[in-house]
Amino acid sequence: MNYSNAVTAVESARKILITTHIRPDGDAIGSAVALRRAICTKASGRERNPSVEILFLGEVPQVYQFIATEPVLLWGREVTEEQVQAGRLEEYDLIIVVDTSAIRQLPGIGEYLQKRQKGVLVIDHHLSGDGIGHIRLIDTGACAAGELVYGLIRQAGWPLDKTAAAAVMTAIGTDTGWFRFENASAKAFRIATELIEAGIAADDIYQQIYLSDPPERLRLLGMVLETLEILCGGRLSLIHITRDMLNRSGAKRSHIENIVNVPQQIGSVIAVALLVEEEDGGTRCSLRSKSLVDVNAVARQFGGGGHARAAGLTIPEGLPAAKAKILAALSRELE
Incomplete structure (x- = not known):
């Protein structure tokens, strides 16, 4: 350099x-x-x-x-x-x-x-x-x-x-x-x-x-784990956060950082997607992978990007529609 x-x-x-x-x-x-x-x-x-x-x-x-x-x-x-x-x-x-x-x-x-x-x-x-x-x-x-x-x-x-x-x-x-x-x-x-x-x-x-999290972040994490889905034969995990979850937990949007990494603790999981409901009604998505899946390539399909093992994107649609699109894209990568 x-x-x-x-x-x-x-x-x-x-x-x-x-x-x-x-x-x-x-x-x-x-x-x-x-x-x-x-x-x-x-x-x-x-x-x-x-x-x-x-x-x-x-x-x-x-x-x-x-x-x-x-x-x-x-x-x-x-x-x-x-x-x-x-x-x-x-x-x-x-x-x-x-x-x-x-x-x-x-x-x-x-x-x-x-x-x-x-x-x-x-x-x-x-x-x-x-x-x-x-x-x-x-x-x-x-x-x-x-x-x-x-x-x-x-x-x-x-x-x-x-x-x-x-x-x-x-x-x-x-x-x-x-x-x-x-x-x-x-x-x-x-x-x-x-x-x-x-x-x-x-x-x-x-x-x-x-090791300095406020109680509100732990409350939010508990709610997020209740949304956990394991798909594609155990290789894909989806979790999500709604505006209501943020309001009920008292957490801030800054407390969302690193939550996407938690499902990677599951041995069979290769790829993770965290979908977050935005204030404007759109959906922000964070992607992670351990191997095999290039999440940067997935993110670029939606105008996002990042790294092969960590990437992000925003879809100007509500959480259900965004979830369907992300699930389809990641499922193709895991076939």
């Missing part, structure tokens, strides 16, 4: 905006926080310090707030679609997009980024994308966007303090299922070793992310 153009772009910029996909997860948040921290620490004490801001297109889930402690811009609050159309983002010399290059995951700003003539750096590891960015650090073999951010920081020689190191660990740890998934490469383990040697407490980070 050649980082030289990215390093030059960052070091020559005076005002930088870092953003990521809607519904930011651990990799998105960790990558953005680590990058801002490294750039700002590098510039500390210099006569010309760059201004570096983060724009999140959704609320930061509670489990990740321990790394996102500094002020950020929030879509719909500090930045709106009307402002973007009026030129609000033109003030930034460089806009860095981490953990996606898909316009559908950047509502309100995706088309602007695609049309912008210069000053867009994309750092991503997903198979699907729309070619945005004038400088692209894209490696579909990377375990997480955090791996590429770490490589950029090291290649540039920017300092990596404990805050940035914890953010990188969050990014890589969450996208590899805390080093349990197929993408947990030898490089991922080497980076984790270097981060621990830099002084982070990996067990503390794990507890913050995975």
Whole structure:
């Protein structure tokens, strides 16, 4: 991976905006926080310090707030679609997009980024994308966007303090299922070793992310497990979440993260689909697989995408109709 153009772009910029996909997860948040921290620490004490801001297109889930402690811009609050159309983002010399290059995951700003003539750096590891960015650090073999951010920081020689190191660990740890998934490469383990040697407490980070759930999430999980269906001779599992389930449990939409992984504990299950009823009546679907099924290929049939073992999509129909379509698509893959 050649980082030289990215390093030059960052070091020559005076005002930088870092953003990521809607519904930011651990990799998105960790990558953005680590990058801002490294750039700002590098510039500390210099006569010309760059201004570096983060724009999140959704609320930061509670489990990740321990790394996102500094002020950020929030879509719909500090930045709106009307402002973007009026030129609000033109003030930034460089806009860095981490953990996606898909316009559908950047509502309100995706088309602007695609049309912008210069000053867009994309750092991503997903198979699907729309070619945005004038400088692209894209490696579909990377375990997480955090791996590429770490490589950029090291290649540039920017300092990596404990805050940035914890953010990188969050990014890589969450996208590899805390080093349990197929993408947990030898490089991922080497980076984790270097981060621990830099002084982070990996067990503390794990507890913050995975052992800090509110009771409402456990209530929601109980309801979800009651929807469990085992199909295709035990190889496919379907679960779903309705708006009513969220209301009755008191859970937030951010509490849905990682629930899709639970049915994978069943030995015979190869593929899992979690369908979530959206506020607009559509259905969001998360797909996972252990082997055999390329869920990215399935997701792309519906305009979504991701990775071979983890992908997502949205169907602009109600849950019953969406379920029928997903069941048919996954059943074909399991034939």
